[in-house]
Amino acid sequence: MKINEIKNNNxxxxxxxxxxxxxxxxxxxxxxxxxxxxxxGHGVKIPSTLKHPNGLVNILKxxxxxxKDVIAIASSSIAGGLAGGLITDKKNAKAxxxxxxxxxxxxxxxxxIAVGGGIKLNKALNKKYNFPPITRPIQFLFGMTSLIAGVVAGNKISREMNKQMFKEDHYRKLTWKDWAVQFDNVCLVTSISNAGTQLAKMASRFIPFAHLAPGYQVGVKQADLNINA
Structure with a gap:
């Protein structure tokens, strides 16, 4: 069944x-x-309370x-946002x-996964051909290029999964929101390409906060609507 994307301003x-x-x-x-x-898992001591935002920031320092950490945080965010959204809006569960x-x-x-693969590719090419060099800027470039390719590929894969699961060929094209939520992966690229530095730790601090977005977007999603939440 072919379903066109619908804008509903009701x-x-x-x-x-x-x-x-x-x-x-x-x-x-x-x-x-x-x-x-x-x-x-990283051996960092957890404070007895995380009620204050500084508690989370101190952990991330x-x-x-x-x-794998990014995927775990994203999964938890999406699961939490989905659960929260379903509590008050069950009629849009499918969406x-x-x-x-x-x-x-x-x-x-x-x-x-593409980000990690891109940076590993840089190392593999250097090991075999002694080129390109393994430098922070080069690793960042490999990571960012792989990120863009991964977003495009991921959109196609997720569309096919939804098509098979729900028997609907609903084209969910990439939007600016999809690119905006990649801020966390930009931070990941920065962290991996600058491993062991203060910049890496600083970049890692932003990742969990960026992950609030996907869970929220899932939780407020409505059927066949294009609404700015």
């Missing part, structure tokens, strides 16, 4: 305030939980996040699940 279909709050809360809980578990697949597969898993 004011009655505006996203409920309660859904926005629930989606953001769920996303925040998911991110905080993931960061806590990842930090423990001591770790450099890698590809939220479909958006969750786009966000997780298209915007995070595939692009993040």
């Amino acid at each position: 004011p009655n279909n505006k996203i409920k305030h309660s859904t926005k709050i629930a989606a953001m809360t769920g996303s925040a809980i998911g991110v905080t939980t993931a960061v806590t578990l990842i930090s423990r 001591n770790i450099e996040l890698k590809e 939220k699940v479909k958006e969750g697949i786009v966000q997780l597969i298209g915007n995070y898993i595939v692009p993040t």
Whole structure:
């Protein structure tokens, strides 16, 4: 079944305030939980309370996040945002699940794996051909090029997954929001290409906060709507 993308400006279909709050809360809980578990895995001591934002920031000062960490945080954010959104807006459950697949597969898993693969490719080429050199700028370039390719490929893969799961060929084209949420992967590229430096740790600090966006977008998603939340 071919479904065209629909724009619906009916004011009655505006996203409920309660859904926005629930989606953001769920996303925040998911991110905080993931960061806590990842930090423990890195051997970082977790404070008894994370009620104050500085608690999360202090944890992030001591770790450099890698590809698997980014995927874990994104997954938790999306799961939390989806759960929160469903609590107040069950009628759009299908649309939220479909958006969750786009966000997780298209915007995070595939692009993040591509980033790691691009930087490893730089090292492999240097080992075999002694070129290009392994420098921070070159590694950043490989990572960013791979990120762009990963976003495009991820969009196609997630579309095919939704097509197979829901028997709908609904073209979910890339939007500026999809590119905007890649800020976390830009930070990841910066962190990996500058491993062991203060810049790497500084870049890692921004990643969890950037991951609040995908969970929220999934939680507030509505069927066949193009609404600015």
